[in-house]
Amino acid sequence: MKTTFTAFFTALLLLLSLPTQARELAGVTVPDQITVGDNYYLDLNGMGLREKFWIDVYVGSLYLPKPSKNVGEILVQPGPLRIQLDFIYKEVTSDKLVNGWKEGFENNQDESTLNKLQSRIEKFYGFFAESAHKGDRYTIDYIPGQGTSVSKNGVLLGTIEGEDFKTALLEIWLGNKPADKNLKKGMLGL
16 A cells, blocks of 8 residues: 555656646747736647748737637637737837837727727837847736736736727737737637
């Protein structure tokens, strides 16, 4: 009996010591599962490469409580999510970051929605007052009841309230006119 218990305990320790599964793209490695907020477990839905004029800019990863390849399901899925941006280009200036966000919002939202969200969108732009450099990681976490928090390299830049803002932001990558079609496919796990 003691031998069986010892073998079981040893096997359990080995299992627990195995490294967490991870995926790699363009030199960026991300885990298959993360924890956000008050112990919300999220799975990697997919990851892709943001390119602009044949230049690799960042690796975008999408984490969800329930992975899906269906944009409609993802946009209405309740619960938390994370969008993670790992920059691989040497520098993207603040102006270029904000212009990219602006283009993404305008391409995927009607005028009425943009007007409703305008003050929160402007607050979001303010989080990108500094350039992004190779190796920088932005995490955009949505937690129900708290809002969308943006962090750079683990430092919280701010939080924006509203599920409607989260959905509009998510459509920058997954909407009808995404920032990059191949990035969209990657984030959807296709």
